[in-house]
Amino acid sequence: MALALKVGILFNLPMKPQRGEEIDYLAEEEVLDQVEAVQKALEKLGVQSQLFPVKDDVEEIVKSLKARRPDAIINLCEGFMGDSSLEMHIPSILELLRIPYTGSTPLTLGLCQNKGLAKAILMAYGISTPRYRIMEEYNDPAGLRFPLIVKPLREDASIGITRRSFVRDGAELKRQVDYVRSVYRQPALVEEYIGGREFNVSILGNEEPLILPISEIIFDFEDEPKIVDYAAKWLKGSEEYAKTRPVCPAKLDEELRARVEGAALGAYRALGCRDYARVDIRLEEGTGKPYVLEVNPNPDISPEAGFSRSLRAAGIPFEDFVKRILAFALKRAGKDLQLM
The missing domain is CATH 3.30.1490 (Dna Ligase; domain 1)
Incomplete structure (x- = not known):
């Protein structure tokens, strides 16, 4: 059964970053894996999809959106012109054009992009984060x-x-x-630096968020630091990548799971996350106290990424996830996800 929708996929075309190291380009490329995964999911749902690649011309993307007028947008944009700090401005265009879109608001994206502002808000809400x-x-x-x-x-x-x-x-x-x-x-x-176990907590939903099975990052390093650095995340041939292993679901007793989930959900709500996000947490050695490291309101949802890993552990097909976030976006616009 098909969904009677025209759904656009909005994403930034990989570009050489405006600053940083040459190798940082690898992080730009991963958005293409997300686009492919979402396209396949929409195809399974019987949905007509449209691609809206964002290049270096804002006027061009505005004209394309106005001309093709999708019913909703799946927003995968992580920056503009190779600058991740401009990520928040792309969904602002969708707000002005009154096109429903998935994911968090420009305000939340901007707050979480600035790690200092995000941490200040977490502290104001009494949520532990490293000093x-x-x-x-x-x-x-x-x-x-x-x-x-x-x-x-x-x-x-x-x-x-x-x-x-x-x-x-x-x-x-x-x-x-x-x-x-x-x-x-x-x-x-x-x-x-907070020494201890590290967890990725993926969250799906709004009024009644669903906390997906928690991933733990297992570090095979004998010495500190035990961190997910750039090499551990992106350089598949590196020692850091080989010695940083995700395990999902994590082995947690009920009391510890409740503390980790409580910290993650508190951060999700404090920063105004919407539809889905990932919260990274460290469990301090000795005290067992959870510290929120970062909140990602626009996480990587490619098949190998942590969010998709948690979906699989929860038994949620990727196309069902896509259908859910589309329903969230359409509900905000006063529309229902209708089956043909």
Whole structure:
């Protein structure tokens, strides 16, 4: 049975990033795997799909959307012109054109893109996140306890994070802050390193969100840092990739699962996530306290990504996930997902 819809897939064409390392391009390419997966899902649903690739001309995409007028858009856009900090502006176009779309609002995308703002909101809601400082340039990290992790303030997909991002003293901290400033041309987020187990919590839904089976990242490194850096996420031939293994579902007792899920759901709601998102959490060694590391309101949904892994563990076919998020988008526009 087919769905009587014209659904657009909006995505950024991979481009050389405007800043950072040459190798960061690999993170741009993964959006094409998402597009292919969504196309196949829509085909299974009997839905007519339209591709809306975003290049370097805003006027072109506006004309295309107005001319083809899709009933809804699946928004996979992660940036514009190779700049991930512009991600929030693409769904703003859809808001102005009054085209229903999946995923979070421009405001939520922008807040989560800025790690410092996201952490400030989490703290205001009483949700534990590692203590941090934002450094425009190196200065004394008074009040923070080494070791620390240094990240670009406004990047995602582990861009700008390597094993050198784990710093043990002032000299290493200065080196890494200077690196972020010179290579990524933005402030550095400096936060306390939380040693312990790491979990990815995928969430689906709005009024009554469904927490999918939790993934745990198993680190096969003997020494610290045990982190998901850029190599661990994207460089399949690297030692970091080989020694960073996701396991889903994670082995958790009920009490611990409840604490991890509670922290993730609190972060999801505090930052205004919509339809689906992923929350990354560290469980502090010794105390067992969950700390929210990051919230991704536009996570990778390609077949090999953590979100899809959790869908499979929950027994939810990918096309059913696509159907659900389309229903969310259409409901906001006062429409129902009608079967032909």
